[in-house]
Amino acid sequence: MTAFVEHDNPGPFATDGEIAAINLESARCGAWARFAQDPRLPGVAEEIVANERLASQFLGDLDVLDRLDTLALQFERADGSSRALLVQAEVASTAHRFDDARVYLARAVRMGAPREAIERQVLTIDQACGVELDAVLAARHGFATASGRLEDLVPLGAVLADLERFAEADAVYRQAFSSYDDVSPFPLAWVCFQLGLLWGELVPIPDPSLAAFWYRRAIAYLPGYVKARVHLAEICASEGRTGDAEALLLPALSSRDPEVRWRLADVLVAQGRLEEAERQLDAARSGFDQLLEGHLLAFADHAAEFYAGSGNDCRRALELARTNVANRPTRRALKQAHAIAVIADEPGAASDPHEALSAGASV
Amino acid sequence: MSDHVDGPRSIGDPSADITDLFAFTSPDNPTRTVLAVDVFPSAGEDAIFSNIIKYSIAVRRVTVVGVGNSAKFQPADDEFRFSFRFDVLKRDAAGKAIQLGLCTLPGGRELSLTVGDEKGASTPEGDVRVFAGLRSDPFYLAWDVAELTKLPNLLQHTNVLCIVVEFDTRRVLDTTKGSLFGAIAETVPPQQRSLIAPPIARIDWIGRPEQTNIRLNNPALSAIQDLRDLWNQQTPFAVSKELQSLFLQRLKDSLANWDMHDGKADWTPEALAANANVFLDDFLLFDVAKPINDESHLEIEKSTINGLPYQTGGGRTVDANSIDILLTWLVNRDREFLQGGATGATKPGMKSFPYFATPNTELQTVAESVELAATPDDVWSLIGQFGGAWHPLTARVNLTGAGIGQLRTIQTVDGQKIVERLEAIDDAKRFLRYTNIAGMAASQYSGTLEVKPKGSGCVVDWRAQFLTSDKTDRAVKVIVTTLFKAGLESLKPRFGVAK
Numbered sequence: 001m002t003a004f005v006e007h008d009n010p011g012p013f014a015t016d017g018e019i020a021a022i023n024l025e026s027a028r029c030g031a032w033a034r035f036a037q038d039p040r041l042p043g044v045a046e047e048i049v050a051n052e053r054l055a056s057q058f059l060g061d062l063d064v065l066d067r068l069d070t071l072a073l074q075f076e077r078a079d080g081s082s083r084a085l086l087v088q089a090e091v092a093s094t095a096h097r098f099d100d101a102r103v104y105l106a107r108a109v110r111m112g113a114p115r116e117a118i119e120r121q122v123l124t125i126d127q128a129c130g131v132e133l134d135a136v137l138a139a140r141h142g143f144a145t146a147s148g149r150l151e152d153l154v155p156l157g158a159v160l161a162d163l164e165r166f167a168e169a170d171a172v173y174r175q176a177f178s179s180y181d182d183v184s185p186f187p188l189a190w191v192c193f194q195l196g197l198l199w200g201e202l203v204p205i206p207d208p209s210l211a212a213f214w215y216r217r218a219i220a221y222l223p224g225y226v227k228a229r230v231h232l233a234e235i236c237a238s239e240g241r242t243g244d245a246e247a248l249l250l251p252a253l254s255s256r257d258p259e260v261r262w263r264l265a266d267v268l269v270a271q272g273r274l275e276e277a278e279r280q281l282d283a284a285r286s287g288f289d290q291l292l293e294g295h296l297l298a299f300a301d302h303a304a305e306f307y308a309g310s311g312n313d314c315r316r317a318l319e320l321a322r323t324n325v326a327n328r329p330t331r332r333a334l335k336q337a338h339a340i341a342v343i344a345d346e347p348g349a350a351s352d353p354h355e356a357l358s359a360g361a362s363v
Numbered sequence: 364m365s366d367h368v369d370g371p372r373s374i375g376d377p378s379a380d381i382t383d384l385f386a387f388t389s390p391d392n393p394t395r396t397v398l399a400v401d402v403f404p405s406a407g408e409d410a411i412f413s414n415i416i417k418y419s420i421a422v423r424r425v426t427v428v429g430v431g432n433s434a435k436f437q438p439a440d441d442e443f444r445f446s447f448r449f450d451v452l453k454r455d456a457a458g459k460a461i462q463l464g465l466c467t468l469p470g471g472r473e474l475s476l477t478v479g480d481e482k483g484a485s486t487p488e489g490d491v492r493v494f495a496g497l498r499s500d501p502f503y504l505a506w507d508v509a510e511l512t513k514l515p516n517l518l519q520h521t522n523v524l525c526i527v528v529e530f531d532t533r534r535v536l537d538t539t540k541g542s543l544f545g546a547i548a549e550t551v552p553p554q555q556r557s558l559i560a561p562p563i564a565r566i567d568w569i570g571r572p573e574q575t576n577i578r579l580n581n582p583a584l585s586a587i588q589d590l591r592d593l594w595n596q597q598t599p600f601a602v603s604k605e606l607q608s609l610f611l612q613r614l615k616d617s618l619a620n621w622d623m624h625d626g627k628a629d630w631t632p633e634a635l636a637a638n639a640n641v642f643l644d645d646f647l648l649f650d651v652a653k654p655i656n657d658e659s660h661l662e663i664e665k666s667t668i669n670g671l672p673y674q675t676g677g678g679r680t681v682d683a684n685s686i687d688i689l690l691t692w693l694v695n696r697d698r699e700f701l702q703g704g705a706t707g708a709t710k711p712g713m714k715s716f717p718y719f720a721t722p723n724t725e726l727q728t729v730a731e732s733v734e735l736a737a738t739p740d741d742v743w744s745l746i747g748q749f750g751g752a753w754h755p756l757t758a759r760v761n762l763t764g765a766g767i768g769q770l771r772t773i774q775t776v777d778g779q780k781i782v783e784r785l786e787a788i789d790d791a792k793r794f795l796r797y798t799n800i801a802g803m804a805a806s807q808y809s810g811t812l813e814v815k816p817k818g819s820g821c822v823v824d825w826r827a828q829f830l831t832s833d834k835t836d837r838a839v840k841v842i843v844t845t846l847f848k849a850g851l852e853s854l855k856p857r858f859g860v861a862k
Contacts, residue, residue, distance in 0.1 A: 013553045015376055015413040016451045022460075026407030027377050029725060033520060034405055036728040036828050041517060070730050073824070077815070181563045182375035183415055183552045 011177065014185035017222040021059060024186075027051055035071070039078035045071060046083075049090045056094070058186055060226030060255030065095050065295045082113035089121055096297040096327060098125050127159055130330030137163065150176040150187045154194060161194075162330065166203050170195065185221040192218035193228050200231060208235045219248075226255045233263050242267045258287025262306050269310075285311060292320075300324040301333065304340060314344035377403045378413045379550040379566040382523050383502050384420070386546045386649040386678040389529055390714045396532040396651055397718055398422070398445065399681075400548035400569070401500070401523040408725050410497055410524055411462050411478065412449040416566070417551040418526055419446040422536070423600055425545040425648060431670035432637040436644055438545050438600045443469040443536060445528045447495060449478065466493045466528070469535065483527070483717055490531040494717035498525040499710040501681045501719060502572075505703035506690070509582040511624050513704035520709050522722045529716060532651045542653070543663070545570070545646030547599040568599050570645035571661070572685045578642055579610065581617040583624070600646060607643065614639035621693035629696040637668050649678035657682045665692060681712025681719060727805070729843045730826040733851040736859035739814045739821040743793040746812060746823065746854070749785050754850045770800065783810075805829035805839050820861040823851060 014020070028051040034044045048071055056064035072091040076084045089104035102125060105118055119139075127136045140156040153176035160169035177191045192214045200211025215232035218225050229252045236245040249264045262284035268277035288306055291299040301324045307317035321337035382401040389395040398420045403410050412418070422443040429435035449464040462478040468491055476484040476493055483494035500523045503516040532538060549568035575591045576582075590613055597603055602610065618639055622630045630638070641664050648663045649655060650673070659675035660683040666673040679685055684706070691701045710720035735742055745753050749771055750762040756775050763770040767788070773781040781802030786809075788795040793815070799808035808829035814821050825847045831839045 013415050015378070015415055018452055019378075019411055019414055020376070022409050022411060022452075023376070023378055023403070023406075026410040027403075027405065029407040030405035030410075030521065032728060033407075033726040036726055037519060038515075070732070073732060073822075074730060074826075077824075181552075183379055183413060183566065184375040187375070 011217065012180045012188060013183065014188050014221055015183050017185050017189070017220075017224065020185045020222065021224050024051060024054055024059070028055060035074075039075050045075045045079075045087050046090075049087060049094070053094060054186055058189065058222055058226075059224050060252065060257040060260075062256050062291065065298060068094060082108045082111035085111065086113055086117055086121070093121065093125055093128070094298075095295050096128070096300075098129055098297075098328060101125055124155075127155065127162070128330075129328040130162060130333070133159060133163055144172070148179060150180045150191065153179070154187075154191055157191075157194060157198075161198055161202050162332075164202075164331070166198060169198055173198065189218045189222040189225050189228065192221065193225065193231075196228065196231060200235065208238065211235060223251070224255075226252045226257050226260065230257075230259050230263055233267070237263070237267050237270060240270075242270045246271075256287065258284040258291065259302060259306070261287065262310055266310055281310060296323065297327050300327070301336060304336060308340045308343055314340065318344045318346060376413055376416075376566070377406070378410065378524060379416050379552070380404060381548055381550055381567045381569045382500070383572060384546060384548045384569045384647050384679070385501075385681060386544075386647050387655045387680040388532075388651070388676065388678075389716075390718070391716065394532060395529050396536070396649075397527060397529045398546060399525060399527045399719065401498075401502075401525050402550065403524040405500075405518070405521045406497060406524055408497065408522070408722065410522070411452070412447075412464070412495065412524060414449055414451045415553055417446050417448055418548070419444055419551060420526070420528060420546060420548045421445075421599065422544050422546045423646070424541050425543045425646070426541070427543070427667060430667050432633045432668075434637050434641050434664070434668045436543075436545065436641065436646075436648060436664075436667075438644070438646065442600075445469065445493075447493075447526055449495070464495055481717060483529075490534045492529045492716060494525070494527040496525065496717075497522050497722040498717070498719035499523075499708065499721060499723050501708045501710075501712055502685070503703075503705050503708040504686050505705035506686070508577060511690070511694070511701075516705035516708065518708070519705075520723045520726050525717070525719045527717045527719065529718075536651065538651060543648065543650045545600070545644075545648055547646050549599060563596060564598065565595065567595050568597075570599065570647050571642070572679070573689055574642065574645045577689070578617050579613055581620055583620050584617060587613075602643065602645075611639055611643050614642055618642075618693060621690075622696075624694045627695065629694070629698055634668065634696075641668060647677075647679060650676040652676070655680060657684070658688075659683075660685050660688050661692060665697065682707065724830045726807075726828055726830060727840050728826070728828050729840060729847060730824070731844065731847040731851055732822055732824045733854060734817060734820060734822045734861035735854055736820045736861045739793055739816050742821055742823060742854065742858055743790070743814045745857070746814070747788075747790060747793060747795065749788065749795065749797070753853070754846075755853045756846065756849055773802075799829070803829070803839065803843075805831045818861060820859075822861075823854060825851060 031044055031047045031051055034041055035048060039045065049068065052064045052068055055061040068091040072088045075087050085104045085108035089101040089108065092101035092104060105121055109118055123136055123139050126132045137159050140159050143152040144156040153172055157169045157172035157176065160172060173191050173195050177188065180188055196211045196214035196218060199207045199214065212232055212235045215228045218228035219232065229248045233245040233248040236248065245267045249260055249267065252260045261280040265277045265280035265284060268280060284306065288303045292303055300320045304317045304320035304324060307313040307320065317340045321340045325333045325337045380402055382404050385399040387397050389397050400418065400420055423438040426437045428437045446467045447464055449462055452460040452462055455461050464476045464478060466474040466476060468474060472486060474484050474486055474491065474493055476495055479496035483492050485492040500518050500521040503518055505514050505516045507514055536544065547568055547570045550566045552563065552566055554562045575594055579590050579594055594610065615636060618635050622628055622635065650663060653676035655676035655678040657680050659677055660679045661677065662675045663673040663677035687701055687703050691697055694701060709723055712718050713720055745751065749769065750760050752760045757773055758776045759774040761772045767785055769785050771783050779802060782800040783797045784800050786796045786798055794813045796809065796811045799805065808827060810827040813824045827843055
């Protein structure tokens with residue numbers, strides 16, 4: 001599969017990424033201050049969830065899940081309406097506690113929460129868990145056709161990618177990118193990242209240079225985009241450009257995302273700087289352990305990848321991968337668990353993960 | 364809210380989201396007029412302007428071409444436009460981020476400015492002075508608008524990004540040709556190439572307050588299409604002829620609904636239609652030859668619809684109670700003033716440039732909790748004692764007085780002294796509230812401690828809110844967080860951790 005890219009097209013203009021990041025933090029703090037005055041203020045709890053998710057997704061802020069837990073707890077005490085349940089569901093879903101989220105949504109339904117709000121959340125959960133994907137696709141098509149907006153097109157692209165309809169996913173992502181008519185860099189960086197992921201990791205034969213092109217664009221929109229830096233650094237390192245990889249990772253260290261330290265450790269090993277690498281690896285291990293202690297389901301897949309690789313603990317990796325599969329049996333989760341089972345020399349690991357998926361078996 | 368978050372699109376970049384527009388005579392110099400636009404609802408203390416948005420205030424001469432039920436204000440084609448652009452951040456010698464801007468004045472003159480500089484920037488001739496930066500939000504809304512029940516100010520302690528233009532009225536507006544004007548403000552993105560759809564002309568615009576959130580998108584009207592983004596794409600002073608009937612019908616429906624909020628019909632259908640027509644032409648009217656004061660907002664429109672010559676300069680001052688003036692007009696046609704739950708914004712405006720009050724220090728919040736494997740009453744019996752010394756960082760506690768109002772003086776293990784006052788306590792609900800009197804580098808410090816049942820155990824929730832001076836908020840937050848965590852952690856071995 002190949003793709004056409006207009007390398008000379010700068011893409012839509014957007015507010016400078018540094019300004020946008022400062023303003024996100026500003027809006028986030030402003031919303032919390034208003035919540036502190038009165039948790040029931042219209043729309044404020046929901047605004048906090050939205051801002052915190054952006055901070056997590058784009059800035060690698062690892063304290064987001066703890067803050068959201070606090071929000072859910074305080075909001076539940078302050079507001080006895082279905083609003084609190086919807087917020088609790090969003091918070092649970094953000095932490096990949098999908099079963100909890102479904103319970104909150106079921107209670108919200110009984111309390112008469114708006115149907116559209118419920119359906120949107122259920123759709124997100126189904127997509128994240130890889131269940132009812134045909135129905136998810138139909139619904140995503142409906143939303144995207146009705147609005148034509150980036151925020152509806154990107155999830156459509158994602159479900160197409162989940163269904164391994166990569167060419168269609170690519171087309172939808174490009175449509176989202178081209179049709180964007182606002183000025184926030186976050187949505188544009190998001191589409192670029194999704195395209196990088198598509199071409200770097202999801203297609204059967206990855207195209208690292210195309211993936212790098214999109215990751216670079218994501219970083220151009222948002223220099224503080226931690227995940228894009230990590231993924232681009234991986235590509236650079238795999239091509240032997242360890243200096244470039246290091247330059248990408250160093251500014252992201254302040255995010256405290258252990259994946260940054262893990263990838264940096266790999267780069268340092270490749271450069272023969274073994275003592276520094278060991279320190280970074282220890283920090284990464286400690287970081288993952290801390291995250292797993294608080295939010296196991298949210299970080300199980302990334303931690304599994306770490307322990308299967310430089311973390312050097314295949315048993316733990318397999319345990320985490322299985323936890324992830326049990327929580328959300330997506331094709332990617334199953335593939336990951338299968339691959340780790342093979343590394344761990346687990347009996348029966350050679351079976352096709354897709355067969356296991358269709359049979360509903362654990363890997 | 365006035366125009367705060369007035370459409371799904373404007374949620375994208377808060378610095379492009381217009382909240383309010385003002386037009387008034389300078390309280391400092393009656394020969395000068397002030398125009399101002401606010402953006403970024405509930406901006407935090409570090410908020411800055413987008414580097415790709417053009418922020419504009421445009422003014423057109425207006426003529427009254429109809430009165431009574433034919434009331435109509437006709438804007439001229441020519442306009443006076445003040446446009447602001449801002450740069451990406453630069454660092455000064457100390458490494459501090461600064462943002463520079465450029466204002467293009469009517470006629471093309473340019474004026475450079477630095478964001479946040481209270482002195483602003485002036486033309487060499489002194490006829491125009493501009494400011495841009497963070498200020499206390501002058502807007503206040505103290506209603507549940509859908510139910511029309513009073514609330515405290517929903518925007519208390521919030522800030523906005525503010526752009527102010529002050530100018531010599533006669534020199535800039537040429538008042539020999541007339542003194543009545545209409546103003547709008549808009550945020551304009553770059554006209555970028557799109558393969559899919561035509562570029563959007565603007566992110567947001569505003570004329571009179573509440574065109575979008577109260578009139579077009581009346582929260583009391585159920586199951587209506589959200590017209591706010593469509594409205595924001597209209598050209599100010601020239602709403603699309605094809606869409607005028609759609610917007611007009613929505614305005615009529617909305618105003619009819621507002622009229623009946625108190626159960627009384629104060630508007631005839633003809634007068635209501637005239638009101639809708641006037642609001643459809645959405646610009647902030649002001650007359651520089653007449654007095655503009657805190658009560659004059661909308662007076663030009665109201666008198667003209669009532670078939671009378673207007674007496675004031677209308678406009679909108681920093682302290683104008685715009686929401687209550689509007690609601691009174693819509694609900695009972697000025698029969699009885701509807702006063703919301705607040706009589707002013709967090710801070711009043713200033714009498715001198717830049718007229719908008721300094722930003723509010725951000726209210727800091729610390730919240731920590733712990734879940735314990737003990738009954739709420741058991742835990743409360745320990746920590747619910749206002750004079751108790753259960754906290755591991757406490758060396759000694761002395762109580763002064765009794766009951767509500769009593770003081771506790773805490774001597775910490777490192778020799779610090781903290782004085783706190785008991786404001787409320789409810790042993791049945793296992794809740795207490797206290798304020799700090801001394802010992803914390805913070806003001807308006809209010810703390811709550813609460814124990815609630817959870818499962819077979821309980822959860823202890825400890826919270827504090829406070830204001831700090833500019834430089835110390837993070838440091839104080841760390842101190843309070845450490846204090847709370849240490850205290851709550853100490854409860855775990857005593858009572859056990861909930862499973």
